[in-house]
Amino acid sequence: MWRSLFGLLLLCPLAAIIRAENICRSIEVRKLSDFDQLRNCSLVVGHVSIANLQLPGNVNLTQLQTNVTEITDYLLIYHTTGLLTAEYIFPKLRLIRGRELLFNQYSFVVYENRNLRELGLLQLLRIQNGKIRIENNPTLCYVDTIDWVYLLGNSTTQHFSIRGNRSPNHCPLCNGLDADYDYLHKNMAYCWRILAPQLKLTRPKVEGCPASCGRFGCDVNGTCCDHNCLTGCSSQNCTLCGNYQRNGRCVNQCIASYELNKRLCIGSKECQQLNLIPLAQGLRCVDQCPKNHKPIIDANGGKQCDLxxxxxxxxxxxxxxxxxxxxxxxxxxxxxxxxxxxxxxxxxxxxxxxxxxxxxxxxxxxxxxxxxxxxxxxxxxxxxxxxxxxxxxxxxxxxxxxxxxxxxxxxxxxxxxxxxxxxxxxxxxxxxxxxxxxxxxxxxxxxxxxxxxxxxxxxxxICGEDVSTLDPQIQDINATAVSIVLDFVKYEYVGNLIGYTYHYMEAPKRNITMYDGRHGCGHDNWLMDVSIGKNRRHMISNLKPYTQYAYFVKSMSPWDYHRQMEAYSKIQYFRTLPSKPSPPRRLYGISEIHTQIMVHWWPPQRPNGNITKYIIDYELHNLTSEENKTKSYGMEKPLFINDPPNCECNDQEPYYSGPQPEVEKYFNKTQTTYEEALPNLIYVSRRRPPVKQDKFEKVVDFTDLISGRPMSQVVENPTTTTTTTTTTTEAPSSANVTKPREVTAELYEIFRLQVEERTRNIQDMDQEKFRILHDPPKCHSSDVSVANQLEQKCVVEEEIKGFVVPGNQQYYNMTNLLQNQYYRIYVRACVDGVVNGCSNPAILTVRTISAEVEPIVAENKRLQQMNKLF
CATH class of the missing domain: 3.80.20.20 (Receptor L-domain)
Incomplete structure (x- = not known):
């Protein structure tokens, strides 16, 4: 029956199918009467927001029920009272596309609903884009019994946060309240409520498929299934696509066609047949021209929008x-x-x-x-x-x-x-x-x-010829830090130098300019380090491994007007070294065959290099009787041991780098740094020892300076204004007339070199402080003792046992296992070019089913598939 119905739909014109749908725009539900707008909608092109809603105790549940099957943007349920389950409102909801997101992040948010006991979205198959946030619902159960990873359309970029709800220990089980339930019920690992299993598409075939199919499986001919199709394996003639549908085929984006209702790709002629307008700018098919477009009639009598x-x-x-x-x-x-x-x-x-x-x-x-x-x-x-x-x-x-x-x-x-x-x-x-x-x-x-x-x-x-150029060079680099050294500043400018500002940002491509993403008040894309002092060396730390950065350097001077010594460098680039990755994320596994466990995982949040392989190992895990009691309700539920839900990395953001404004009138980003450094330039400690003066600086006047006396004979007389020199009775010869000028030039050169040497020393202080640590190399032998490792400053390469899968594969099928046994599974990610470059293991515990349950599991999967089709 369903096959003939599906074939009939394929023969119908596109216009008839679209007109048969009840399409609504974004709907805000604030009171009971607002459900009248939503009740007859099958497709919401936009978002649905149910917020600050108070349902009376005697409400008729039929007033809440809608026919919505798709929401193109997001679904928000916030601060409602009297609502026990969303099943009353969305019994047919199958897809949330997430085209436009709440706060540019979320596609499904359930937040602070006092009476909500369960979500109840029994038909939901996919949340295609955006994050999920279900928090602070004190009576909400059955959020930990949903396979959220399965619902996500792109598991490598989407995330979900579930916290502040009712504890799972205080919630009923998927299979009922009785602990002695039979084998059929034991198979129900994921559910929306008691005896309401989560619907999952069963792929025709998983074993024997090409490696390129991954975990999506293939059909009987070996053709890989399309993850974009939610109701079948093939992207052709698919009844529900996660992204877009074009001529009955699932596609990821609309190319050379017009987007209709954020879900279909149609041609210009098809758009006009629907009495709609093809919008050239943005390639959209719309019912009326946007505000900045003017409706016109073309030569063929068709409607168009002229921007x-x-x-x-x-x-x-x-x-x-x-x-x-x-x-x-x-x-x-x-x-x-x-x-x-x-x-x-x-x-x-x-x-x-x-x-x-x-x-x-x-x-x-x-x-x-x-x-x-x-x-x-x-x-x-x-x-x-x-x-x-x-x-x-x-x-x-x-x-x-x-x-x-x-x-x-x-x-x-x-x-x-x-x-x-x-x-x-x-x-x-x-x-x-x-x-x-x-x-x-x-x-x-x-x-x-x-x-x-x-x-x-x-x-x-700084303008015109006063602009100087700095020439920064990368002195050393490791995975998380870089050491930069500048050229020496001339000694006549050192007195006006406060310090340097180092601006840097991630740059995947080398096309950055100094003004890209710049914001005068600090809210831009550039991070900034401020180095107070005259030291030409600086180290930038807290960088991301194996990441290309762009940077430039700017000097700071105390002068605000006109003549000033300040300099810029050009944009330059560097790439940090690879490092050990973080563990794989979101491990989950399931046993549908009594001798096998299929394990899936997400790539590491911080790969820190090219992930070349994953290493999987497992062992039998004997649980105690107490552990069995606590884990019996979730035999196949993954343990995210290495991926705590509230873990956040402390990455430095451009907004918080460098000096920050404290008041609204803050404009000059370097002014705060300048004001902090200024007292150090003006106020000098009285206990500072007097500076020893060189003898050639203790000259009485210019005549004394050009007298030609050697420096060893220049002696200061503190009581008189004359100096003592070695005398001679012979008159100077004519050959020695130019000697005073020669000696003067020599003395000036000595003075200049000494001053320049002092300014160079000031700019090169504490060189050891800017040395970057590097990981020790691999030892030549694998049996080197600890003492020899310390002496040779090397490390022994670890030997990690397990099964190796390629770095582009995030699944593994474990076979030849014992039935009805717990297994502890370890998954590591490994980076190329790093000694001991494999991550710490992510750990998962899963139990295999028994041989008696296996045929019941297969029958259950078949029934679920039939339920979805009808």
Whole structure:
């Protein structure tokens, strides 16, 4: 019957199938009457939010029941009272796609629901994208009896957090309250409630499949099953796809087609047959044109949306960028005035304005402290100036404290009409503004001082010839740290040097510029280390192993205005060394054949290199009678021993690196460092011993200096202003007339070398402090004693026994086991190029089923498959 029904659906036109669906947009449920919007929906294109809902005690449960089978974005159940189970509302829900996520992270959230006892999503097969968070529901049971790993569409990127709910020890079992249940019930390891097993797709075949199939299995012909199909093995003629469906086939994305309802890929003609509009920008099929599009009728009478970004756009916050998405030409003007210094808006600017090529009016950038450059307008070619500020200015840039750079490198933006106005940009060099002169197509005279001030622009920035270049070099590197050494600073500049700032960020590709992701108030993508002092050496630690970083160095001086000694380096790159990985995550195993256990795991959270292999070992594990009692309810449930749910890595984030603002008025990121270092420059301890003066510095006057006396004869007389010299009765000959000048040059050179030597010593102090530790090499022999290891500074390579599987395979089928026995399983991940580069083991305990139960398990799987089809 079901086969004939499925074949009939394939013959129906696409339009008829789509029209048969009851499609709804996002729905917010706040009161009982809001369920009327949701009741008849089969597909929710958007999200469903059930929040702050209070159900009366006499509520009719039929008022809550809906026909929803799919939610394209996320499902939120928050702070509801009176709701005992979500089964009342979503008895048919099969898929949460997670196209748009709550807080850009979560696709399924159940949080702080006082009366919720069970989830009850009996038909749920997949949560395709996004994280799961089920927390602080004091009466909620059956969350630990769900195989969440099976529900996730991409187990390597999705995570789930389950805590603060009712303890599993205080909850009923999947199979009932009676401890003496029969073998059939013992097989039910995962359930939504008592006697309601979790539905799982049974693959036609697992053994004998090609290695490339992994744990997804294959059909009888050996063709690998498609994980994207939720209701079968083949991606062709699949009734429910996790990502998109195109012509009855599951695909991962829509290519050369239009996305419909965030789940289907259709052609332009099919979109028009549905009386919908194919949207060229973004390749979407929509029922009405977005706000920044204009509906038009083409030559064939079909509807189209013409992208029209017309008018004055004033960007103050991230939400103001939405009308500008997909815009290529702004038929009007653009004002950027960023009012929130804590909002991470730079990345949003790059995404929303990166495609703009033309502004027909003017561009105005004012009072935008976060901006360090205008490089987010990466494709802007022309400002036409059809509309001008004060009938004169097409580019108006005023009062942007951190603005240092204008356009992207090697890009010149043509200004067709009007001129420019730059004032009160203290970090934007005057020379950079003058470089815009060739872009002014309608201005024949030079840029005037009235329009571009040489005083208020660049007053707090090193500009022109005063800009020096630092040349940092990587001295040494290991897996988590790098040692950087700079060139020596000239002695005449050392007195003005406070220290250095080291900026670095992860850079998978070598295409980073100094202004990528920069935020003037510190909320950017760059980490920063501050080194106070004149030492040219620095060590950056807490890096990620086997990761490429970009970095640059900047000096700090105490001068804020005009003449100042400061220097930058160019962007350079380094890669840290590989290291021992963290253990594999989320081990889980199941026994469906009495002599076998199938084990799955996730790759390590921190691979720290190229994972070349996994090593699996196992042993019989004899549990005591007490342990048997505590584990009897979860015989096949994994123990995540090496992956605690609340474990978080303390990675340093760019937001928290370097000096941080304490008040809203904080602008200058290096000002705090400067103010902390300033007392050390001014206040000197009175107990400091007097500095011993060199004899050649104790010269009375210039005549005494050029007298030509050797330095050994220069003696200071503290009571008179004269000096004692060796006298001679012979008059100087004419051959010795130039001797005083020669001696003067020699003395000055000696003085210069000594001062330079002292400044070099100041810049090279504590070299041992910047040495990086390296792992000892492998010993030549495997039987070296501990004493010899310490003497030779080497380590013996460990011999880890077990079965080896390739690094791209995250499963293993253990065979030839004993029935009805517990096994302890150890899984290690190994990195190439590291001595003893295998992780600590992740440990799992699983019990094999008995031979008598095996046919019952197979029958149960067959019945579950039939239930899903009908």
């Amino acid at each position: 029209e970004c017309r008018g004055l756009y004033h960007v103050k916050r991230i939400e103001d960028l939405k009308p500008l998405r997909d815009c290529v030409s702004i038929q009007g003007s653009l004002i950027i005035e960023l009012v929130d210094i804590k909002e991470p808006i730079v990345k949003a600017l790059e995404q929303a304005l990166g495609n703009i090529k033309e502004i027909t009016g003017y561009l105005k950038v004012i009072h935008s402290t976060p901006l360090m450059s205008l490089t987010f307008l990466s494709n802007l070619d022309t400002i036409r100036g059809d509309e001008l500020i004060e009938t004169k200015y097409a580019l108006y840039v005023v009062n942007n404290y951190h603005l240092e750079h204008i356009w992207p490198t090697n890009r010149q933006v043509a200004i067709q009409h009007g001129t420019i106005f730059f004032h009160l940009n203290p970090r934007l060099c005057y020379e950079k503004i003058l470089n815009l002169q060739p872009a002014l197509k309608s201005l024949k005279t030079e840029i005037s001082v009235a329009d571009v001030s040489p005083n208020s622009n660049g007053e707090r920035m």
